[in-house]
Amino acid sequence: xxxxxxxxxxxxxxxxxxxxxxxxxxxxxxxxxxxxxxxxxxxxxxxxxxxxxxxxxxxxxxxxxxxxxxxxxxxxxxxxxxxxxxxxxxxxxxxxxxxxxxxxxxxxxxxxxxxxxxxxxxxxxxxxxxxxxxxxxxxxxxxxxxxxxxxxxxxxxxxxxxxxxxxxxxxxxxxxxxxxxxxxxxxxxxxxxxxxxxxxxxxxxxxxxxxxxxxxxxxxxxxxxxxxxxxxxxxxxxxxxxxxxxxxxxxxxxxxxxxxxxxxxxxxxxxxxxxxxxx
Amino acid sequence: xxxxxxxxxxxxxxxxxxxxxxxxxxxxxxxxxxxxxxxxxxxxxxxxxxxxxxxxxxxxxxxxxxxxxxxxxxxxxxxxxxxxxxxxxxxxxxxxxxxxxxxxxxxxxxxxxxxxxxxxxxxxxxxxxxxxxxxxxxxxxxxxxxxxxxxxxxxxxxxxxxxxxxxxxxxxxxxxxxxxxxxxxxxxxxxxxxxxxxxxxxxxxxxxxxxxxxxxxxxxxxxxx
Numbered sequence: 217x218x219x220x221x222x223x224x225x226x227x228x229x230x231x232x233x234x235x236x237x238x239x240x241x242x243x244x245x246x247x248x249x250x251x252x253x254x255x256x257x258x259x260x261x262x263x264x265x266x267x268x269x270x271x272x273x274x275x276x277x278x279x280x281x282x283x284x285x286x287x288x289x290x291x292x293x294x295x296x297x298x299x300x301x302x303x304x305x306x307x308x309x310x311x312x313x314x315x316x317x318x319x320x321x322x323x324x325x326x327x328x329x330x331x332x333x334x335x336x337x338x339x340x341x342x343x344x345x346x347x348x349x350x351x352x353x354x355x356x357x358x359x360x361x362x363x364x365x366x367x368x369x370x371x372x373x374x375x376x377x378x379x380x381x382x383x384x385x386x387x388x389x390x391x392x393x394x395x396x397x398x399x400x401x402x403x404x405x406x407x408x409x410x411x412x413x414x415x416x417x418x419x420x421x422x423x424x425x426x427x428x429x430x431x432x433x434x435x436x437x438x439x440x441x442x443x444x445x446x447x448x449x450x451x452x453x454x455x456x457x458x459x460x461x462x463x464x465x466x467x468x469x470x471x472x473x474x475x476x477x478x479x480x481x482x483x484x485x486x487x488x489x490x491x492x493x494x495x
Numbered sequence: 496x497x498x499x500x501x502x503x504x505x506x507x508x509x510x511x512x513x514x515x516x517x518x519x520x521x522x523x524x525x526x527x528x529x530x531x532x533x534x535x536x537x538x539x540x541x542x543x544x545x546x547x548x549x550x551x552x553x554x555x556x557x558x559x560x561x562x563x564x565x566x567x568x569x570x571x572x573x574x575x576x577x578x579x580x581x582x583x584x585x586x587x588x589x590x591x592x593x594x595x596x597x598x599x600x601x602x603x604x605x606x607x608x609x610x611x612x613x614x615x616x617x618x619x620x621x622x623x624x625x626x627x628x629x630x631x632x633x634x635x636x637x638x639x640x641x642x643x644x645x646x647x648x649x650x651x652x653x654x655x656x657x658x659x660x661x662x663x664x665x666x667x668x669x670x671x672x673x674x675x676x677x678x679x680x681x682x683x684x685x686x687x688x689x690x691x692x693x694x695x696x697x698x699x700x701x702x703x704x705x706x707x708x709x710x711x712x713x714x715x716x717x718x719x720x
Contacts (some may be wrong), residue, residue, distance in 0.1 A: 263675065267546075267572065270670035270699070274553075275570035364570040372674050375548040375570050378534065459547045 217332065220324055222307060224336030237298035239345050245287055245351040246296070249359055252283060263368060279363030281381050285457070286386065291348065292451060295392070296399040296424045298344065303337040304403030304417035309359035311411035317493050330488050334481060337400045337480065345393055353385060367457045374459050388453035391466075394473050395450035399424065401480035402446075406486045446476045516593035516609040521626065522631040524585045526718035527659040532558040533712040535660075538704040539571055544697035545673040546572070553703065556718045560586070564719050574666050574701060576618070578648055581638045584619050585611070591622075601625055602633045602651075618642055632659050655708050666701045 230236045252259065256278045264273060307330075310316040319329060365381050367374040376384070399420065406416035427447035430438050442448045451467035455462055537555045541548045553567030563577035580597035586590065596608040604627050618640045625635035636648045646668050653662035 266671050266673055270575070270668060273570065273571035274565055274567045274573050277570065352497055366570065368675055370675055371545055371673065373546045373548075375546070377549050377551070377569055380549075459549070 220332035221335050221339075224306075224332045225339060228336055228340050231280075231302070231305070232307070234302050236301060237295075238347055240294065240298055241291065241344065242350050242351060244291060245348070245355070246289065248287055249283060249356060252278065252286070253359060256438075267373065276361070276363045277366050278360060279365075280353065280357030280360040281363060281365040281378070281385075283351040283360050284385060285365060285367065287348075287352040287361060288357070288392070289454065291352075292392070292395075292453070293428065295344075295348075295396055296450070297421050299337075299341055299396050299399050300356060300403040300417050300420035301422075303400040304322045304338055304407050304420050305413055306333045306337060306404055307407040308410050308416050309407075309413045311493070320493060326489050326491075330485055334401070334404060334484075337404060338397060341396050341400055342393065345389055349385075349389055358425060365457070365491045367454075374457060376457060376459060384456045391453040391456070391470060394470060395446075395453070396476070398446050398450065398473050398476045398480070400470065401477045401484070405487070407483040408484050408491060423480040437493070446473060449473050516595040516607070517588050519607055519626050519628055519631075520593055521587050521588055522628075523624075523626055523633050523659065524582055525632045526657075527579070527582050528559070528586075530557070530559060530658050530660060531710075531711045532556075533658075533660065534714060535705040535710045536707045536710060537565060537567075539565075539567065539573075540702040540704075541572065541699070542702070543572065543670065543699035546599060546699070548572070555703075556714060558714055558716075558719070562719045566718065572701070574646070574668060575643055576638075576640065578666060579665060581619055581622055581624075581636055581648075582633070584613060584622065590614055593630060596623070599625060601627075601632055604611070604634060605629070606634055616641070628650070630656060632656060648684065655705075655710070658708075658710055660705070660708060660710070662705055664703045664705070666703070668699050668701070670699045672697050 239391060259278045261268075264277065264425040267273065307316065320326065322329075323426075362378055364378050365376045367376065373494060400424065403416050406419050410416060424447060427445040431442055431448050449469035449472045450468055452473075455469075457467050507718055509567065515698065517717060533556075535555050538550060540550045548570070551567045551569045551571045553565055556562075556564045556566070557577075557579065559575055560583050563579065565571065565573045571688050591614060592612045594612075595612045596610050599606050599608055606625040607628055607716075609618075609624045609626060611624065613622075617639055620641055621639040623637040624633050626632070630652070632650065632652055633648075634650055634652075638646045640646060640649070646666065649665040649667075649701050650661035651665075652662035653661075655662065
């Protein structure tokens with residue numbers, strides 16, 4: 217089984233598209249950090265102008281923790297697309313190349329093969345998040361220094377003290393991993409249905425964009441639907457930066473995300489085991 | 496009988512002067528004027544609408560007449576005005592009109608309420624002071640300013656009563672409730688508020704506990720930069 221996972225990882229590593237995610241993350245993070253380093257103070261002043269009407273603000277708003285938070289909330293929209301780019305290709309890509317039939321002649325069950333692909337996809341996802349963490353938090357702290365985190369919401373400002381932040385970031389990366397695993401599972405499921413390499417990637421992206429738009433619109437009709445969309449729960453990591461924490465909401469959302477992973481993977485196993493592989 | 500008349504003649508002017516609002520204000524100012532500068536540790540608690548912030552500690556620096564700075568160990572919202580700015584307005588007794596409004600008990604202490612109207616208003620348009628005449632300290636003041644609306648200061652005196660420096664000060668300020676467009680906050684799934692887009696006002700409280708006062712000590716000017 218380890219060998220199978222190793223080969224799946226090797227397949228991911230040899231595909232140039234696997235590096236797009238790392239390149240995009242690097243570009244976005246470096247771009248944001250450079251822009252904020254040069255002009256961040258103006259941005260902060262623009263945001264805090266209503267507060268500065270009433271108070272003088274003492275302390276450093278712009279620091280590594282704020283940078284990491286800004287990067288996380290910027291990338292959370294793009295990251296699923298980067299993940300789908302790799303995981304949406306795992307079955308359908310092999311089917312398109314004609315290597316899937318060959319793979320199934322090996323002395324492994326279909327379930328083992330699918331499991332290895334899921335695990336390899338998860339490892340890829342984990343590496344992507346670790347890279348994001350190193351760049352966003354590590355480099356951010358190195359360039360901008362430490363400090364309290366200012367979380368800006370539409371109608372609230374939350375200021376978290378420096379010694380109360382790291383664990384929140386660590387947990388938010390765990391939740392980001394679970395959220396992106398939903399996308400990985402969805403694209404893998406779609407990948408089982410087709411022999412076209414690009415189809416599952418495009419469909420995954422379309423679903424995420426559609427769900428995100430529904431979640432963004434303030435139309436009463438959509439209020440009943442929003443709860444059932446996984447994209448609604450994917451941004452629950454932000455709630456880790458609330459004070460006080462609403463654990464009920466966080467656990468519910470994480471539970472729903474895990475439920476999605478379970479359902480998507482179960483469907484993928486069910487379909488893949490019965491799939492008529494002709495190429 | 497002669498002794499009674501003499502006693503009354505002696506007491507009436509003294510009693511009248513004690514009631515004089517300008518004298519009461521001036522006595523409070525004189526007590527505070529003994530402070531040329533000070534450094535103290537401060538613990539700040541915040542109760543501000545639409546702002547969630549834990550307490551923070553820091554140091555407070557003051558230099559007469561109007562230099563004031565709080566340096567905190569984290570992010571803190573501090574009042575725009577030096578909390579002693581209204582006291583400095585009382586420096587010259589000819590620069591304002593003072594009217595005794597009445598008396599009131601604050602925390603079981605008898606206080607005289609005095610309204611102050613500056614002759615040439617700068618930032619303070621109107622001031623209302625609750626003075627503990629027995630100790631010559633201002634227990635409460637309500638200042639209407641041109642720049643920041645009404646500011647209320649509640650002083651709790653203890654260890655540094657002799658210098659009119661409070662152990663605890665609660666500042667109540669008027670503030671605009673924070674609002675930010677969804678696109679900037681990136682709260683994609685949040686519901687928009689149904690209230691009007693007008694700037695909502697609220698009142699916020701900043702509570703400051705002072706300890707380790709070092710009064711009339713050597714103070715480096717650089718701390719105010």
